[in-house]
Amino acid sequence: MSHPADYSYVAGAGVEGVLALAGLAVLVRRRARPSREPAALTPWAGGGADFLLLFLLAICGALIVPQIVGRAVRSAGLSRNARDVLAMLSSQGGLLAGVVAFHFGLGRRLADRATGRASVWRSGAATALVAFPLIFAVTLVWQNGLLWLGLPVETQDRVQNLIDLHSWVLRALYVGAAVVVAPVTEEAIFRAGLFRYLRGITPRGVAIWASALVFGLMHVDFRSPADSLASLVPMVVLGAIFAAAYERTGRIGTTMVAHGLFNLTMALLTLLGVNA
Numbered sequence: 119m120s121h122p123a124d125y126s127y128v129a130g131a132g133v134e135g136v137l138a139l140a141g142l143a144v145l146v147r148r149r150a151r152p153s154r155e156p157a158a159l160t161p162w163a164g165g166g167a168d169f170l171l172l173f174l175l176a177i178c179g180a181l182i183v184p185q186i187v188g189r190a191v192r193s194a195g196l197s198r199n200a201r202d203v204l205a206m207l208s209s210q211g212g213l214l215a216g217v218v219a220f221h222f223g224l225g226r227r228l229a230d231r232a233t234g235r236a237s238v239w240r241s242g243a244a245t246a247l248v249a250f251p252l253i254f255a256v257t258l259v260w261q262n263g264l265l266w267l268g269l270p271v272e273t274q275d276r277v278q279n280l281i282d283l284h285s286w287v288l289r290a291l292y293v294g295a296a297v298v299v300a301p302v303t304e305e306a307i308f309r310a311g312l313f314r315y316l317r318g319i320t321p322r323g324v325a326i327w328a329s330a331l332v333f334g335l336m337h338v339d340f341r342s343p344a345d346s347l348a349s350l351v352p353m354v355v356l357g358a359i360f361a362a363a364y365e366r367t368g369r370i371g372t373t374m375v376a377h378g379l380f381n382l383t384m385a386l387l388t389l390l391g392v393n394a
Contacts, residue, residue, distance in 0.1 A: 134254065134392055137383065141251040144244050159368050162315045169315045176216035176307055183212030202279060203288045210295050213303040221306075238367075242375025245363040249380055252359065253352050260351045271348040275339050277388050293385045301377035305360070308333045310370045313361045322365075330357030356380070 162169070187208040196204065261271045273281075276296075283289045308329055316325035334354035338346040360373040 133383075133390070134250075134387060137247065138251040138254055141247040141249065144247045145251070148244075148248070159314055159317060159365060162318050166315070169311055172217070172220045172307065172311050174216075175220050176213045176303065179212035179214070179216035179219070180209045181212065183215060184208040199283055199285065199288055203283070203292050206279070207291060207295050207299075210299040210303060213307075214299055217303055217306045238369055238371035239375055241363070241367050241369070241372040243379060245359070245372060245376035246379040246383070249356060249359045249376065250383070253356055253380075256355045257348075257352045261348050264348060269347065274346065274349045280385060280388055289389070293382070296381045296385060297378045301374045301381065304333070305364075305370055305374045305377055308336075308357060309361055309364045309373050313364065317365070326358050326361045326365075327354075329361055330354045333357035 184205055187204060191201075191204065264271050280289065280292055283292060312332060313325055313329035316328055320328070331354055334350050334357055337353045338350060360376060363376060364370060364373045
């Protein structure tokens with residue numbers, strides 16, 4: 119008799135297959151269309167010092183806010199899982215606080231003024247669909263290459279943390295942060311910030327891949343880099359896809375939506391046992 123978990127895995131694999139096919143269809147359709155000039159990005163108003171300020175504010179927020187929250191709940195008697203989720207939420211909240219301080223508090227305009235809300239959602243969904251088959255293929259090739267070389271292919275810490283959560287409340291909070299907060303902060307920093315800054319001073323390919331490389335490296339746990347190796351190249355490719363989409367549409371909302379949908383799908387596949 120089949121175990122219920124088997125049905126979950128089959129359902130997840132089916133969803134993965136449908137998404138891959140849908141993404142390929144969108145990709146083929148786009149390639150068949152006449153090429154269009156990329157939308158003009160809002161120029162980066164400041165220089166390197168301004169971008170460094172953005173990065174430092176975000177990092178300081180990610181370091182300080184968890185310390186404040188940790189001290190406030192130290193005597194609350196929370197479980198280890200609850201503390202882990204709270205640490206992740208406060209870290210993401212700190213990053214967001216740094217971005218907000220830069221954008222509003224210091225008077226630096228970080229993102230473009232996107233108009234046409236429906237088109238942002240539509241272009242974001244299309245970008246996420248295009249990313250699925252590409253990331254699935256890159257992950258398959260990269261991880262099999264690592265295995266061929268005798269290198270470890272470990273489950274990413276963020277993925278394992280989600281698997282280890284047995285409370286649906288904690289899972290909802292964890293997934294909510296990954297789907298809402300992380301896309302806003304990471305797209306603001308790496309696409310509206312780093313990519314847009316590099317796009318003004320370097321060739322297009324350098325701007326896309328350099329910002330994507332930094333994006334990938336920021337997802338590496340340097341306490342155990344071998345555990346993050348399996349996800350490094352796929353994350354770099356994902357960063358390049360998002361940078362190209364931002365350049366094409368000129369709207370940071372596009373990549374925020376795409377990033378959120380991508381994270382949501384990966385979380386659901388993980389809970390179904392596909393990415394475990």
